[in-house]
Amino acid sequence: MKTALIILAAGKGSRMLSDLPKVLHPIGGVPMLDHVLATSRVLEPEHIVVITGHEAEQVEKHLATLPYETTTVRQDEQLGTAHAVAQAKEALAGFDGLALVLFGDTPFISAQTLETMAEAAQSNDVVILGFEPEDPGRYGRLVMQDGSLQRIVEYKDASEDERAIGLCNGGLTAVSSPLLFSLIDQIGNDNASGEYYLTDIVAKARAQGHSATAVVCSEEETIGINTRAQLAQADGYFQTKMRQEAMAAGITLMAPETVYFAHDTVIGRDAVIEPNVVFGPGVSIESGARIRAFSHLEGCHVSRGATVGPYARLRPGAELSENVHIGNFVEVKNAQVSEGAKINHLSYIGDASVGAGTNIGAGTITCNYDGVMKHKTTIEEGVFIGSNTMLVAPVTVGAGALTATGSVITKDVPSDAIASSRVEQNNRLGKAQKFFNMLRAKKARLMKDK
Ligand code: UD1
Numbered sequence: 001m002k003t004a005l006i007i008l009a010a011g012k013g014s015r016m017l018s019d020l021p022k023v024l025h026p027i028g029g030v031p032m033l034d035h036v037l038a039t040s041r042v043l044e045p046e047h048i049v050v051i052t053g054h055e056a057e058q059v060e061k062h063l064a065t066l067p068y069e070t071t072t073v074r075q076d077e078q079l080g081t082a083h084a085v086a087q088a089k090e091a092l093a094g095f096d097g098l099a100l101v102l103f104g105d106t107p108f109i110s111a112q113t114l115e116t117m118a119e120a121a122q123s124n125d126v127v128i129l130g131f132e133p134e135d136p137g138r139y140g141r142l143v144m145q146d147g148s149l150q151r152i153v154e155y156k157d158a159s160e161d162e163r164a165i166g167l168c169n170g171g172l173t174a175v176s177s178p179l180l181f182s183l184i185d186q187i188g189n190d191n192a193s194g195e196y197y198l199t200d201i202v203a204k205a206r207a208q209g210h211s212a213t214a215v216v217c218s219e220e221e222t223i224g225i226n227t228r229a230q231l232a233q234a235d236g237y238f239q240t241k242m243r244q245e246a247m248a249a250g251i252t253l254m255a256p257e258t259v260y261f262a263h264d265t266v267i268g269r270d271a272v273i274e275p276n277v278v279f280g281p282g283v284s285i286e287s288g289a290r291i292r293a294f295s296h297l298e299g300c301h302v303s304r305g306a307t308v309g310p311y312a313r314l315r316p317g318a319e320l321s322e323n324v325h326i327g328n329f330v331e332v333k334n335a336q337v338s339e340g341a342k343i344n345h346l347s348y349i350g351d352a353s354v355g356a357g358t359n360i361g362a363g364t365i366t367c368n369y370d371g372v373m374k375h376k377t378t379i380e381e382g383v384f385i386g387s388n389t390m391l392v393a394p395v396t397v398g399a400g401a402l403t404a405t406g407s408v409i410t411k412d413v414p415s416d417a418i419a420s421s422r423v424e425q426n427n428r429l430g431k432a433q434k435f436f437n438m439l440r441a442k443k444a445r446l447m448k449d450k
């Protein structure tokens with residue numbers, strides 16, 4: 001069925017106390033809005049309309065960075081969920097498929113649930129997502145009769161009997177687009193909040209002889225975020241899910257509760273993730289790799305058999321081939337490290353390529369930045385970079401070459417050459433203790449003068 005998504009994201013989120021619009025607060029490293037989009041895109045929508053309002057520009061700017069098209073429509077005043085949906089009318093003019101309304105602050109709806117709703121919409125005019133929370137609190141209540149949905153009553157407007165209903169409104173609504181906008185046109189705001197309620201479309205539809213039903217999902221899927229505490233809780237829920245999925249897929253997490261995942265972390269089976277590892281967005285790790293404790297990875301790829309850490313940092317563009325070793329206190333950024341290369345201690349390798357089997361000694365730095373521009377360092381295969389080498393980019397070290405410990409390499413090094421650029425050593429015999437005695441005498445004089 002042709003589908004359009006209408007995602008409500010105009011609300012202020014006052015309880016977040018934030019300059020960042022609520023829907024842009026991150027879960028697993030990306031805005032909660034992206035979770036809603038990622039899941040709902042399984043329906044292959046023809047249109048994605050996002051209703052923005054509070055800090056609309058920031059939301060629009062973010063949406064423009066996504067690799068697929070969205071339409072944004074502003075709701076300048078937030079007069080209620082029906083009023084929000086009404087803003088999409090023009091954007092969906094002429095569209096006669098199914099319209100699915102979602103909330104930008106309800107990120108955990110499953111694709112399965114959305115598919116069930118779309119299916120239910122083939123034989124029901126209005127489909128509402130219901131759930132049965134442990135504590136129904138202030139959710140809207142679904143009034144059912146003989147298995148069909150009669151109306152939704154908001155908590156504020158509900159009678160005692162209605163408040164006793166356990167089946168609540170999760171907020172998602174699926175209706176054919178023309179019917180949705182025709183029903184919304186008829187909704188008023190004569191209620192306890194003085195708002196235009198999207199939920200009122202159910203009673204309107206029923207009064208006009210249309211059918212309505214509820215699809216029921218688990219409470220976790222409808223978790224909404226209104227406060228920082230709920231944001232942390234939601235992220236915790238997301239992390240738990242990611243950890244369980246990782247372990248179920250054959251990945252060893254030595255201390256699962258200490259591993260932080262991004263929404264898109266991909267790990268192959270038999271990889272081992274030691275305690276306290278953080279994955280930012282864009283990480284893929286192949287089978288059998290090992291990420292040792294306290295490492296931070298983002299935007300990088302780690303191949304089969306490679307080891308990273310402990311205490312390593314892989315930044316965007318770090319590409320490690322098979323059996324590469326990255327050791328403690330090593331930072332790699334925008335660099336391709338070929339098979340079997342080793343960078344084991346205290347180094348910075350940025351804007352570089354490192355050839356197969358090359359060994360980078362402790363304390364090596366690629367000096368990639370001249371204060372204005374970034375430059376590339378090329379280290380070919382089988383090179384031995386002596387400890388504490390400064391590679392001043394742009395520079396190339398040819399295959400099989402060696403740089404002497406402590407060298408500052410400013411010129412290209414030909415293949416198989418030994419490059420050394422340090423001051424020759426000078427041993428002044430019998431001078432060390434004399435030197436210290438001189439210093440001690442100086443200190444004693446200074447103390448006496450005080
Ligand atoms: C809504 C439902 C309630 C349901 C609950 C589930 C209505 C009238 N009530 O209540 O039955 O149990 O969700 O969480 O729909 N928004 C806009 N523009 C507006 C108003 C809201 O974009 O003018 C957005 C909000 O940013 C939010 C979503 O719509 O993402 C829901 O609005 P909210 O005010 O949170 O509705 P609830 O009172 O929670």
Ligand code: CA
Pocket residue numbers: 224
């Ligand atoms: Ca809400």
